[in-house]
Amino acid sequence: MIRADEHHLRNGTLKAHSDQKQQGSNSLKNGFHVAGKVQKNANGDSFHQPRVRGEDSFEEAPMYVAVLTYMGYGIVILFGYFRDFLRAVGLEKCHQAQEREEQKDFVPLYQDFENFYKRNLYMRVRDNWNRPICSLPGPVFDVMERVSDDYNWTFRLTGKTIENVINMGSYNYLGFAENNVDFLKTVAEETRQYGVGVCSTRQELGNLSIHENLEQLVAEFLGVESAMAFGMGFATNSMNIPALVGKGCLILSDELNHTSLILGARLSGATIRVFKHNNMQSLEKLLKEAICSGQPRTHRGWKKILIMVEGIYSMEGSLVRLPEILALKKKYKAYLYLDEAHSIGAVGPTGRGVTEHFGVDPNEVDVLMGTFTKSFGAAGGYIAGKKELVDYLRSHSHSAMYATAMSPPVVEQIIRAIKCIMGVDGTTEGQRRVRQLSENTRYLRSRLKEMGFIVYGNQDSPVVPLLLYLPGKVGEFSRAMLKRKIGVVVVGFPATPIAEARARFCVSAAHTREMLDKVLQNLDELGDHIRVKFSRRRPSHRQELYNETDFERDS
């Protein structure tokens, strides 16, 4: 009895109700080290025990929503054809690029669905994207006002700015996108010492001592042997995967991997097979098939099998099933490439990423990749792992050899951010931010679920996709939120499946409770006005009670 109480009071913030129900299915899936956790947590200190992840929720909308979505798209596509006809006949001026008269007999350039979609659907709601910002992307920012006279084909700035718009779209998870002079002292000093441009690649004359410091610090932060930093996160993936795998290797990548991973995989020339999102049965089946039948025509064994997954998937907000993948990897002797672009700094009790969140030793993952763009407020990416791996990449990666080295102020920003999170600079600011982020995440997600919105993903992920489905509502949602001085990012086809358009919120540690309350209140009103509260589940109110008591105990 006492043990159950301790369990609830200690772990009230770490577990949700759904965890208790899911124990059975979790322990069936992976006899690894999940099954024994529940009893251990009650008396151990929860930071060092591996924790159970909550289940990802991918609630389906009622059937009429899907029907109406397709109907809406159908009507707008019909009008698209009608407008294309008018443009072809000449009754309407075509604003978009067109082939010249001489080229009309050749293969058409602008007839495929992508161009049709862009001309007729995207153009109509284009004012919701690429909005110019005129302040730093902190928790609040200023947006420049722009209007269009010809239905979004051209824009003009009115000159006014919309001030103090709450920023729910920037990847500012730990709030390091700030221009506070005290925090940026070291950055200014480094700029004074090194300047801003490096004017060389790492291999030639661009290897500054500050780069070496950064790499050592990143390796220490992650708990691995060695790390290497690159100037651009996208380039880290797309240029390093070809150095790691080549022809004769097999890449098993998740359905919803980011474009940079897909590009890197295609550039490498390896065989690519896709498994269903976070589905371990699908992955295991592919592994078995691959090992049994070998390479496609010769049936020789594969040189390497690389499993590519992400820590947090940015469109769904779901967490990777790391313990299960590690078990599979060991069983079938494959390698694991973990892209922690969104999860480094944002997940885990001390911000070390999904390896810490699951209580897994980071040395078990073969290649740890991440970016500095999201949680560290800078730019660039890193690859970390064993020393041999990183040394090999230093000489064989395209990005390392040919790309310019990272700029010193950016490097210093990353160094100061990592030192802040680790607590090396003597303050507890970093840990406070990590804790604040997880509190904000849980608060926002639980309140949104209570209100009746369909929200995808894991309860611990700071990426919160809120489903809108209908094409008309997507544009209206973004505009109405801007009118209420909240900036959101809405995503539609082709970044998401055509029937699942969504608004994606990125929670930040810099958001205060008042900001989140304002956002939630506006969302509540707008959700009722537009009618996007599609959820058919209503969680019990007891969950809120646990959050409240724990909050009081902490303060």
Added chain:
Amino acid sequence: MDMKSMREYVCWLYYQYLLITGIYVLEPWEKSIFNTVLCTMVAMVIYTSYVFVPIHVRLALEFFSELVRGQPESTVALMNSP
């Protein structure tokens, strides 16, 4: 007051119709075209139902009532004939 809130409610219903059918993203003249076509079709349906449905309903009722009345007669006829 009641008229105002009624008017607001009707405006909100029109707004929902625009959002759900996706017409909201179109230019005003396209909205007018779609509304015209839809109203024409709805008017035609109403007119057809007004003209033809009573006649059809009456004919159907006559057919079924004749079937019911005709049943005992035919069985009596069957019994009487040798």
